[in-house]
Amino acid sequence: MNYRKITSALCIGMLSLAVISPLLWAGEPGKLLMETIDKGFAILKDPSLKGDEKAQERRQKLWEEISPIFNFEEMSKRALGQHWKSRTPEEKKEFVELFTNIMKNAYIGKTDTYSGEKVVIISEKQDKNYATVQTKIITNKRTEVSVDYNMLNNPGRWTIYDVIIEGVSLVNNYRSQFNNILIKSSFKELIQKIKEKKRKEETSTK
């Protein structure tokens, strides 16, 4: 009888260890990332927030949970590349706002089609104040999408400054676009283009 108890206890112990082990070996950035993702999923799974009519409310809540982990200023800075330095503080501020808006519109809307995707953490590399967390999204069709997060320790807080989906860096993608525009036209025109896009999106969603 006792033996059985011991073995079952051992089994349960090992099982729980297997379940929590990724959390044990994951360092701080990975942990924070996974926690944030779990919080996001909790909102998406919340039955009181399901359905199209709740979309706006759900998106807002999700944004509040998820956005603190992103470092939009760093993203904007890297997306502008060499053009960042020559900008005035006001221009920088405006640009960060616009870029944050692009990210919000582009990626929060995508969550409306959430259908039980899972995220698993694959590996984590950390070097001083920089870290890369490799994850995989597993869809319910069993396709896997590799997503890497580049993170930065902003005094005491790990934040994401780039997301790399199947080898495509988000920041590099925007930098290519911005560079291409800035070769031919001024920074003002770039801002104009981004605003125009924002306006179009707003009218199309209304």
Place this chain on the structure above:
Amino acid sequence: MRSSVLLMFVFIFTICVCKASVRAESSPVSEGQPTETPQEEKTPVINKANEDGELKHTVSTGQSDNTREEDTTPAIATQEDEELQHDDVKSEPPLVKDPLQPYNRAIFTFNDKAYHYFIKPIYTGYNSMVPEKARVSVRNFFTNVKMPVRFFNCLFQGEFKGAGTELARFVINSTVGVAGFFDPAKSKFHLERQERDFGQTLAKHKMNSGIYIVWPFIGPSTVRDTAGLAGDAALNPLSWISYFFLTPLEGFGNYSYDTVNDLSIDKGTTYENITKPAIDPYIALQDAYVQNRIKKIKE
């Protein structure tokens, strides 16, 4: 009776061997990451020189090294390095040469219109008629038929374990997987599909990516990947079947069905995910294509 049992044993044995080989294959991959770190620790200049050969050749200008450094080195970059990187970006030539941009942009616009007004309505209609599970099965079937493309490219790239995996996958999926409509090789035996194409093979053999080209209906490509497409078509049993047994129209129908089915599952959304949030969709797609190809060639 006895022979069938024996056959089962042989079958299980082969699978075990393959699984072991897959594991053995995956370990060098994970070892491959630490090898990157010493490279990163060297000065950027040496790093550039030491960059694995194929990368130099994937992209026509040295700029790829710049952007790649940006991808990989931030892990160790200090504040000053970061400044340096930003300085590096100053010379910013595009990732790929695009002298045909006016033509390419025209084709891109055509493709985009064709996608939104012609192809998307077709596949959304198809979606509403055919349940997702069936569509995934159709994709599995076509994927299984196209096994020689992956098998031979594995061989051409010297990935013998990969070729073995593909062979085992083909045997399992064609039998247990009911002519390839299901994918038990992945779900039950954890044998991953080896995404190898002829464009990668050419890159591994040090061919330059060449200029960027957008093809009508096919989409983004480079000179090398166009040659790759031709190579893959030659390896694709579907093209042999079309050539020998079908009229051109039937062959085309076959090809289109495969494509539409693929689009209906996830390719369509991928395209929209890239182009919709973009300020300049043409550049966004080009950059995504090139970055993704670099990753696939590195693997």
